Amino acid sequence: MANKTKELFLKTADVIIENKNYLTELDAAIGDGDHGVNLARGFKKLKDKLENGSFESRSEVFKLTAMTLISNVGGASGPLYGTAFLNISKVIADSRLDLEDLVEISEEAIAGIQKRGRAEAGEKTMLDTLIPASESLKESRDNNLDLDTALKNCLQAAAAGMENTIEMQATKGRASYLGERSIGHQDPGATSSYLIIETFIKNSLK
Amino acid sequence: MVNILIISHSEKIAEGTKELAEEMKQAEVDIQVAGGTGDGQMGTDADLIEKKLKSMDCQDGIVVLADLGSAVMSFNMVKEWLSEDKQKKIKLANAPIVEGAVLAAVEASLGKNLEEVLAAIEKKSILNKNNL
Secondary structure (H helix, E strand, O other): OHHHHHHHHHHHHHHHHHOHHHHHHHHHHHOOOOHHHHHHHHHHHHHHHHHOOOOOOHHHHHHHHHHHHHHHOOOOHHHHHHHHHHHHHHHOOOOOOOHHHHHHHHHHHHHHHHHHHOOOOOOOOOHHHHHHHHHHHHHHHHOOOOHHHHHHHHHHHHHHHHHHHHHOOOOOOHHHHHHHHHOOOOOHHHHHHHHHHHHHHHHHHO | OOEEEEEEOOHHHHHHHHHHHHHOOOOOOOEEEEEOOOOOOOOOOHHHHHHHHHHOOOOOOEEEEEOOHHHHHHHHHHHHOOOHHHHHHEEEOOOOHHHHHHHHHHHHHOOOOHHHHHHHHOOHHHHOOOOO
């Protein structure tokens, strides 16, 4: 399981690095224009560490990811994603994950980000992708949907959540300094969260 | 003596703020900085903040001045990694970084305790520019 998780994070790193300029452009519109650069720096470092390391458990890979992002990103997304992955590392098992496990993982990630960033839904942040994704997983669990359908629904909910940030006014983070002028732009944090979820889901559906 | 840590996205802001605060010291106070990402970029370096907090004398407490989002977020995270005893003695000031650091340097060097330094620099009058 540790190797699969390692592969998953290597793919995630590639996706973030490929989207470096896109994320930075989104951030330049409403923030300080470094979201892509910062995340790419963190994920590049992560790639080095993953490629040169061997791991016993999923938890170990999540923990390494968390600490690497915390130490190398340089912007708020470092402590935010770092705390999310660290929280996940504390609960994730090495057995096959079912929908209930995924709900727990998503809730832990959100709890970590909320503790660190003190944000709620609707503030034009990464939470606006993550909370709808988590809610979708819960709904699928409650309706006893199969895992593949649940993951497809989750991805759709994450995409819709990301797109909904366009119309939101930022009230947290650097974009909040722009007030109403933050409306009309997709949030870079919500976008990077979507890219991470998309990579996770697409690679686990195979 | 209460010591001071200045955390900024910009190394220049951190260093400049320290320089300004040093001028006002009435006695020896340790003023340390954690500015930028460590590789010349704008941002914060959680490892550097941790290193500074661990190396500074914390006996009478440390007042922390931080500028924007991730500086505050990184500090809060690093603080959680420290012992409970240290956590109680390290306080993030609800104050602007430059004015807060200058006033903290004065108050700390006059031998005020942690609560007194914080109370002084968290006064709203610190922001008053029109009726000096």
